[in-house]
Amino acid sequence: MSETQKTLSRRSFLKGTGAAAGALGLAGAAGVAATGNLLAPANAHAESEERVAHLCHQFHCLTGCNLKCTIRDEKISIIEPSDLVKDKKHSTICLRGINEVDHIYSEDRIKVPMKRVGERGEGKFEQISWDEAIKTIADNLKEAQQKYGEGSVFIRKSTEAGIGFDFITQLLRADSGGNWGLDRGQANGLGPAFGPWSYLPNRSAWEMKDAATIIELSHNPLESAMVWSRPLMDAKEAGAYIVCIDPRFTGTAAKANEWLPVRPGTDAALIQGMLKAVVENGWYDEEFVMAHTSCPYLVNRTTGKSVRSAEVVAPNPTVVGAEEVGAPLVWDTVTNAPALYDNPDVVPALEGEWTVDGQPVTTEFALIKEWLGTLTLDWAAETSGIDKQTIVDLADRYANNGPAIIDIGLGGADKYTNADVLGHSTAMLVALCGQYGKKGAGYGSYCGLGANDPAATMNYWVLPEEYHAGESPVAMYDMPYTPNNIHAALTFGDAFTLEAGAAQDMLNWVKTLDFFAIVDLYFSSAVDYADVVLPACTKFECEENVKQLRDSMGHVMLANGMVQPLFESKSDLQIERLLAAQWGLEDLLPKTYEELARFSLEGVAELDPRMEGITYEALLANGGVMALPETGDDFMPDGTADFFLTPSTRIELYFEYLSDQGQALPVYEDANEAYEANPKKATYPLYFTQGKSRYRIHAYYSASEWFQEDFGPRINIAPEDAEARGIATGDDVRVFNDRGSFVATALVNRSLQPGVLFMAETTYTRYYKDGFLQNVTNSARLERGYSMFFGPQIPYNDVLVEVEKA
Ligand code: SF4
Known part of the structure; x- marks a missing residue:
């Protein structure tokens, strides 16, 4: 079939589908229940035809x-x-x-616009027209702003809904809820040391094969990020020694040379044991330390503050932004006096004791050594559950058998209140051992962005200056607990439950709003609480032949050959345009995806020579996919880590900005709830952990019947714990603590240590027999988190529970 024929066929199909979707709409509304034969529109036009389309899939993974x-x-x-x-x-x-x-055609797609007819939370709706739905949303958001001010409207996007733009947030200058509170726990400790976004590694994952040692720290790419199994398995075949640190015997642990079953929430103690072994055995890389770290910088012993120049200023060493301060000083061994840290003529001392302006001073490195001197390997072993010789051997291997990579997960250890201490400790280990900035060495989350290939340069559609997101004085996760001025909300996807430590608190708060609307693909957990529900279409569907333009994996990708939106769903852009039209602002937005794509690519070769030849027409002619030059494992030459996005452009290991809170060095602290000595363990003796599965991205893909084997919800329990409670595989069990409970199906699983439960991350409430996973999770906020770049993290895994047969 010719291209023209294919296009014509598609267009005639689209015309026919409009009528069919209307008919389905009524069935969908009744069902909020299942509709039955969802494929009827396609079958009804069953001209035998076939075509191929390409698109860039999820970024949420x-x-x-x-x-x-x-x-x-x-x-x-x-x-x-x-x-x-x-x-x-x-x-x-x-x-x-x-x-x-399977997922696109799920029975649980939202099919038509709906309005609530029952109480919030009951999930009772009736179908309404798009016109009524859009007008209701637009009127309610505006009314709230007229009554309570611009900041009274909250708009949040979750990537679950595949929504591409922030236009509505900006048009209304709405509150977008600030910090996410997830996936940045370790980054809060790593960022001040290496630069704010350094939890994304600065080198390609394809270099893993150049590493001699790889530590998978609370990361399970073989299940949760399967496409990143390839570089890890290439490394294994090339002879890398792989160590997996995880409370659970994961798929990645099964392929590793060594599995270290750390006690949940104590990874920092293990890393600090390694640090002690590295420093006390002299396994650190002094050349790297002197050239690239803050270890020689002077610190006032009395105040704990850095000793700084009175004349030369530098950015403040805090990642939250502040007035400039004096540049750091080191002790010059030539002149035997303080000197600027970046003076090329200076030969700094790594350790020593001096007096400056009558004050006793020493170096950061000396303070690190002293701090490590207060720790014992017995403590590290007892706390983490990993014996001390294993800790020392791992330190030896990491420091002396490089190049070495530490690949961190964004679940697991990241989801405890003490995750910043872990990030800071690991940053210190990496820096002292010099395992950074060369092939086969690095630190970060090696699964995608940053561990990938070059990013493309494209134009960004900017609205006039007066349209911008408003202030977010209270982070969304704090809204149930902190007074705020939010009265109306619109979310694209299920932000309210996915980004809440204790989801019931959040949903109870949502009930108090004057108005809440949601745009979503499936009946996610928050839908039942909405006043108006709009059906979005998936990234495979669009009113046009083209959809999003994206870059990933060193390629620019324009989705083309899309299918018509199913049912009465609409694309992100059209939904935003319809809302904007209610306020007379639609002309500020692109009219079509084609217009947006053409704009994004306009003249970009002048900004970035690698984009030469990547035009809209060229992309269409190439099936929508074109590679950037230099794609591959050689895109990052050695030595690129010689410059760090920190105030002094070196790795900064002493967090002066946290010195008043006792965390200038990563002083170990227990997790908020999940720790051995917690008196709560008498009542709730089991660590409740959750993580990503191969089947879902958070709750997304819950609506796929093919994945129902993992739908569960299913709780994994160690044989010893199951036997003690009379629980067998297949039993319904109640998981509970003071915060709430839910019912899940038990799976007795030998991959768990006694005392530890595991469950794949949340799924929509409708798939639980009773309750909801996030009824038991922890919403505690770490006070010092508020002074950190990414803010406090929600400690989803920092949870103790008990289990009984339901
Ligand atoms: S890893 Fe899986 S979910 Fe993520 S983009 Fe690739 S195919 Fe999609």
């Missing part, structure tokens, strides 16, 4: 694979790895991508 979709009779029928990407290693996709052929 931090990857963005290119998917090749076979569209047969206007139904997406086969999804496979792209054959248009530059080489094979960029063309792996995971189960979630393949499974879209």
